[in-house]
Amino acid sequence: MNPRAQALLPVFFVLLWSTGFIGAKLGLPYAEPLTFLSVRYVLVIAVMLLVALASRAPWPTSWTMAGHIAANGFLLHCLYLGGVFVSIKHGLPAGVAALVVGMQPLLTAVGAGWFLGERVSTRQWLGLALGFVGVALVVGGRAQIDSVTTSSL
Incomplete structure:
Protein backbone atom coordinates (compact mmCIF):
# COMPACT_ATOMS: atom_id res chain seq x y z
CA MET A 1 0.00 0.00 0.00
CA ASN A 2 1.39 3.39 -0.90
CA PRO A 3 2.20 5.82 1.96
CA ARG A 4 -0.51 8.28 0.96
CA ALA A 5 -3.25 5.67 1.10
CA GLN A 6 -1.83 4.32 4.35
CA ALA A 7 -1.96 7.81 5.89
CA LEU A 8 -5.70 7.98 5.11
CA LEU A 9 -6.51 4.70 6.87
CA PRO A 10 -6.99 6.30 10.34
CA VAL A 11 -9.40 8.84 8.84
CA PHE A 12 -11.30 6.04 7.10
CA PHE A 13 -11.43 4.08 10.37
CA VAL A 14 -12.82 7.05 12.33
CA LEU A 15 -15.49 7.68 9.68
CA LEU A 16 -16.57 4.04 9.70
CA TRP A 17 -16.49 3.75 13.48
CA SER A 18 -18.42 6.94 14.12
CA THR A 19 -21.24 5.96 11.77
CA GLY A 20 -21.96 2.84 13.85
CA PHE A 21 -24.13 4.74 16.33
CA ILE A 22 -26.01 6.49 13.54
CA GLY A 23 -26.61 3.12 11.90
CA ALA A 24 -27.83 1.71 15.21
CA LYS A 25 -30.27 4.57 15.71
CA LEU A 26 -31.62 4.25 12.16
CA GLY A 27 -31.65 0.44 11.92
CA LEU A 28 -32.85 -0.69 15.32
CA PRO A 29 -36.48 0.37 14.87
CA TYR A 30 -36.68 -2.23 12.09
CA ALA A 31 -34.66 -5.16 13.48
CA GLU A 32 -33.71 -6.74 16.77
CA PRO A 33 -30.26 -5.66 17.98
CA LEU A 34 -28.47 -8.99 17.59
CA THR A 35 -30.10 -9.68 14.22
CA PHE A 36 -29.01 -6.23 13.04
CA LEU A 37 -25.45 -6.87 14.23
CA SER A 38 -25.37 -10.33 12.65
CA VAL A 39 -26.32 -8.94 9.23
CA ARG A 40 -23.77 -6.17 9.69
CA TYR A 41 -21.04 -8.69 10.56
CA VAL A 42 -21.76 -10.92 7.58
CA LEU A 43 -21.45 -7.91 5.25
CA VAL A 44 -18.27 -6.70 6.97
CA ILE A 45 -16.69 -10.16 6.88
CA ALA A 46 -17.35 -10.42 3.14
CA VAL A 47 -15.83 -6.99 2.45
CA MET A 48 -12.85 -7.50 4.75
CA LEU A 49 -12.13 -10.93 3.29
CA LEU A 50 -11.87 -9.33 -0.15
CA VAL A 51 -9.64 -6.55 1.24
CA ALA A 52 -7.41 -9.09 3.02
CA LEU A 53 -7.04 -11.20 -0.10
CA ALA A 54 -6.42 -8.21 -2.38
CA SER A 55 -3.81 -6.72 -0.03
CA ARG A 56 -2.22 -10.12 0.68
CA ALA A 57 -2.55 -9.54 4.40
CA PRO A 58 -0.77 -12.10 6.59
CA TRP A 59 -2.97 -14.79 8.13
CA PRO A 60 -2.55 -16.20 11.65
CA THR A 61 0.34 -18.64 11.74
CA SER A 62 -0.96 -20.77 14.63
CA TRP A 63 -4.19 -21.91 16.20
CA THR A 64 -3.25 -19.95 19.32
CA MET A 65 -2.99 -16.73 17.34
CA ALA A 66 -6.30 -17.47 15.58
CA GLY A 67 -7.89 -18.15 18.98
CA HIS A 68 -6.69 -14.81 20.33
CA ILE A 69 -8.14 -13.05 17.30
CA ALA A 70 -11.45 -14.91 17.70
CA ALA A 71 -11.64 -14.12 21.44
CA ASN A 72 -10.92 -10.45 20.76
CA GLY A 73 -13.60 -10.37 18.06
CA PHE A 74 -16.13 -12.02 20.36
CA LEU A 75 -15.45 -9.65 23.26
CA LEU A 76 -15.43 -6.52 21.12
CA HIS A 77 -18.29 -7.23 18.80
CA CYS A 78 -20.64 -9.67 20.50
CA LEU A 79 -20.44 -8.41 24.06
CA TYR A 80 -19.46 -4.77 23.61
CA LEU A 81 -21.49 -3.80 20.53
CA GLY A 82 -24.26 -6.24 21.39
CA GLY A 83 -24.64 -4.49 24.75
CA VAL A 84 -24.57 -1.05 23.14
CA PHE A 85 -27.18 -1.97 20.53
CA VAL A 86 -29.47 -3.64 23.08
CA SER A 87 -29.18 -0.52 25.27
CA ILE A 88 -30.09 1.74 22.34
CA LYS A 89 -33.03 -0.54 21.49
CA HIS A 90 -34.25 -0.19 25.10
CA GLY A 91 -34.21 3.61 24.92
CA LEU A 92 -30.67 4.81 25.64
CA PRO A 93 -30.03 7.73 23.25
CA ALA A 94 -27.38 6.89 20.65
CA GLY A 95 -25.49 10.08 21.55
CA VAL A 96 -25.24 9.06 25.21
CA ALA A 97 -24.09 5.58 24.18
CA ALA A 98 -21.41 7.15 21.98
CA LEU A 99 -20.22 9.35 24.86
CA VAL A 100 -20.02 6.42 27.27
CA VAL A 101 -18.13 4.35 24.71
CA GLY A 102 -15.91 7.37 24.05
Whole structure:
Protein backbone atom coordinates (compact mmCIF):
# COMPACT_ATOMS: atom_id res chain seq x y z
CA MET A 1 0.00 0.00 0.00
CA ASN A 2 1.39 3.39 -0.90
CA PRO A 3 2.20 5.82 1.96
CA ARG A 4 -0.51 8.28 0.96
CA ALA A 5 -3.25 5.67 1.10
CA GLN A 6 -1.83 4.32 4.35
CA ALA A 7 -1.96 7.81 5.89
CA LEU A 8 -5.70 7.98 5.11
CA LEU A 9 -6.51 4.70 6.87
CA PRO A 10 -6.99 6.30 10.34
CA VAL A 11 -9.40 8.84 8.84
CA PHE A 12 -11.30 6.04 7.10
CA PHE A 13 -11.43 4.08 10.37
CA VAL A 14 -12.82 7.05 12.33
CA LEU A 15 -15.49 7.68 9.68
CA LEU A 16 -16.57 4.04 9.70
CA TRP A 17 -16.49 3.75 13.48
CA SER A 18 -18.42 6.94 14.12
CA THR A 19 -21.24 5.96 11.77
CA GLY A 20 -21.96 2.84 13.85
CA PHE A 21 -24.13 4.74 16.33
CA ILE A 22 -26.01 6.49 13.54
CA GLY A 23 -26.61 3.12 11.90
CA ALA A 24 -27.83 1.71 15.21
CA LYS A 25 -30.27 4.57 15.71
CA LEU A 26 -31.62 4.25 12.16
CA GLY A 27 -31.65 0.44 11.92
CA LEU A 28 -32.85 -0.69 15.32
CA PRO A 29 -36.48 0.37 14.87
CA TYR A 30 -36.68 -2.23 12.09
CA ALA A 31 -34.66 -5.16 13.48
CA GLU A 32 -33.71 -6.74 16.77
CA PRO A 33 -30.26 -5.66 17.98
CA LEU A 34 -28.47 -8.99 17.59
CA THR A 35 -30.10 -9.68 14.22
CA PHE A 36 -29.01 -6.23 13.04
CA LEU A 37 -25.45 -6.87 14.23
CA SER A 38 -25.37 -10.33 12.65
CA VAL A 39 -26.32 -8.94 9.23
CA ARG A 40 -23.77 -6.17 9.69
CA TYR A 41 -21.04 -8.69 10.56
CA VAL A 42 -21.76 -10.92 7.58
CA LEU A 43 -21.45 -7.91 5.25
CA VAL A 44 -18.27 -6.70 6.97
CA ILE A 45 -16.69 -10.16 6.88
CA ALA A 46 -17.35 -10.42 3.14
CA VAL A 47 -15.83 -6.99 2.45
CA MET A 48 -12.85 -7.50 4.75
CA LEU A 49 -12.13 -10.93 3.29
CA LEU A 50 -11.87 -9.33 -0.15
CA VAL A 51 -9.64 -6.55 1.24
CA ALA A 52 -7.41 -9.09 3.02
CA LEU A 53 -7.04 -11.20 -0.10
CA ALA A 54 -6.42 -8.21 -2.38
CA SER A 55 -3.81 -6.72 -0.03
CA ARG A 56 -2.22 -10.12 0.68
CA ALA A 57 -2.55 -9.54 4.40
CA PRO A 58 -0.77 -12.10 6.59
CA TRP A 59 -2.97 -14.79 8.13
CA PRO A 60 -2.55 -16.20 11.65
CA THR A 61 0.34 -18.64 11.74
CA SER A 62 -0.96 -20.77 14.63
CA TRP A 63 -4.19 -21.91 16.20
CA THR A 64 -3.25 -19.95 19.32
CA MET A 65 -2.99 -16.73 17.34
CA ALA A 66 -6.30 -17.47 15.58
CA GLY A 67 -7.89 -18.15 18.98
CA HIS A 68 -6.69 -14.81 20.33
CA ILE A 69 -8.14 -13.05 17.30
CA ALA A 70 -11.45 -14.91 17.70
CA ALA A 71 -11.64 -14.12 21.44
CA ASN A 72 -10.92 -10.45 20.76
CA GLY A 73 -13.60 -10.37 18.06
CA PHE A 74 -16.13 -12.02 20.36
CA LEU A 75 -15.45 -9.65 23.26
CA LEU A 76 -15.43 -6.52 21.12
CA HIS A 77 -18.29 -7.23 18.80
CA CYS A 78 -20.64 -9.67 20.50
CA LEU A 79 -20.44 -8.41 24.06
CA TYR A 80 -19.46 -4.77 23.61
CA LEU A 81 -21.49 -3.80 20.53
CA GLY A 82 -24.26 -6.24 21.39
CA GLY A 83 -24.64 -4.49 24.75
CA VAL A 84 -24.57 -1.05 23.14
CA PHE A 85 -27.18 -1.97 20.53
CA VAL A 86 -29.47 -3.64 23.08
CA SER A 87 -29.18 -0.52 25.27
CA ILE A 88 -30.09 1.74 22.34
CA LYS A 89 -33.03 -0.54 21.49
CA HIS A 90 -34.25 -0.19 25.10
CA GLY A 91 -34.21 3.61 24.92
CA LEU A 92 -30.67 4.81 25.64
CA PRO A 93 -30.03 7.73 23.25
CA ALA A 94 -27.38 6.89 20.65
CA GLY A 95 -25.49 10.08 21.55
CA VAL A 96 -25.24 9.06 25.21
CA ALA A 97 -24.09 5.58 24.18
CA ALA A 98 -21.41 7.15 21.98
CA LEU A 99 -20.22 9.35 24.86
CA VAL A 100 -20.02 6.42 27.27
CA VAL A 101 -18.13 4.35 24.71
CA GLY A 102 -15.91 7.37 24.05
CA MET A 103 -14.64 7.12 27.63
CA GLN A 104 -12.95 3.79 26.87
CA PRO A 105 -9.58 5.29 25.85
CA LEU A 106 -9.37 7.19 29.13
CA LEU A 107 -10.29 4.11 31.15
CA THR A 108 -7.81 2.03 29.15
CA ALA A 109 -5.00 4.51 29.82
CA VAL A 110 -5.75 4.54 33.54
CA GLY A 111 -6.10 0.76 33.64
CA ALA A 112 -2.85 0.22 31.74
CA GLY A 113 -0.96 2.04 34.47
CA TRP A 114 -2.74 0.42 37.40
CA PHE A 115 -3.06 -3.17 36.19
CA LEU A 116 -0.21 -3.63 33.70
CA GLY A 117 2.36 -1.17 34.99
CA GLU A 118 2.54 0.49 31.57
CA ARG A 119 3.50 4.13 31.34
CA VAL A 120 1.22 6.43 29.35
CA SER A 121 3.31 9.13 27.67
CA THR A 122 2.70 12.85 28.06
CA ARG A 123 1.71 13.03 24.41
CA GLN A 124 -0.89 10.29 24.90
CA TRP A 125 -2.31 12.02 27.99
CA LEU A 126 -2.49 15.26 26.00
CA GLY A 127 -4.46 13.48 23.26
CA LEU A 128 -6.82 12.01 25.85
CA ALA A 129 -7.24 15.42 27.48
CA LEU A 130 -8.11 17.01 24.13
CA GLY A 131 -10.67 14.28 23.49
CA PHE A 132 -12.12 14.81 26.95
CA VAL A 133 -12.38 18.56 26.29
CA GLY A 134 -14.26 17.76 23.07
CA VAL A 135 -16.70 15.55 24.96
CA ALA A 136 -17.12 18.26 27.63
CA LEU A 137 -17.89 20.85 24.95
CA VAL A 138 -20.54 18.64 23.38
CA VAL A 139 -22.13 17.66 26.69
CA GLY A 140 -21.71 21.12 28.23
CA GLY A 141 -23.28 22.84 25.24
CA ARG A 142 -26.31 20.58 25.41
CA ALA A 143 -26.59 20.97 29.16
CA GLN A 144 -26.69 24.75 28.85
CA ILE A 145 -29.26 24.68 26.08
CA ASP A 146 -31.45 22.15 27.88
CA SER A 147 -31.32 24.06 31.18
CA VAL A 148 -32.55 27.35 29.74
CA THR A 149 -36.09 28.05 30.87
CA THR A 150 -38.48 30.84 29.99
CA SER A 151 -38.15 32.28 33.49
CA SER A 152 -34.37 32.52 33.11
CA LEU A 153 -34.75 34.59 29.95
